[in-house]
Amino acid sequence: MASSDTIKATIAVADSASWYCAVCLVVLILLSSVRDTADREDGGAAVRGGQLLHRPCDEIYVVGEGETLHTISDKCGDPFIVEQNPHIHDPDDVFPGLVIKITPSKPQRSPRSLY
Known part of the structure; x- marks a missing residue:
């Protein structure tokens, strides 16, 4: 012991x-x-309300609330989003959380230049 x-x-x-x-x-x-x-x-990136603000346009992009293919195309400089994403059957049927491929064809605008 x-x-x-x-x-x-x-x-x-x-x-x-x-x-x-x-x-x-x-x-x-x-x-x-x-x-x-x-x-x-x-x-x-700052987070407000569960969304990332000033998200970069990476090769894999997740659609956020209120975004359309047109706004994403303008933001990321990719005019051929629909052609590069065969899973998008209807360009008007884009919803938050949809994962798409982005291939920018022009330089991206910096987040600070948006304001």
Whole structure:
């Protein structure tokens, strides 16, 4: 059977280790929060109402609320969206969440130039 001093020492080490882990976790969360805020201030996408504002026109694009193929074409510089997306049978039937392929044919406007 272990002595009382050994048990107390073991409990003290375990208690110290758990406090150390808790402090490390809090520091990591704070660092992550600060980095996310700094990224957003440096031109990262802001989120408002569940939608990304100033989304880039990546090769794979997810249609947002209120967008049409025409507005996406103007925004991303791709006049051939319908031709490159055979799953779009009706250009007027575009809905939020629809995934489309974008191939810009002209340079994109920067998000800051939209205002």
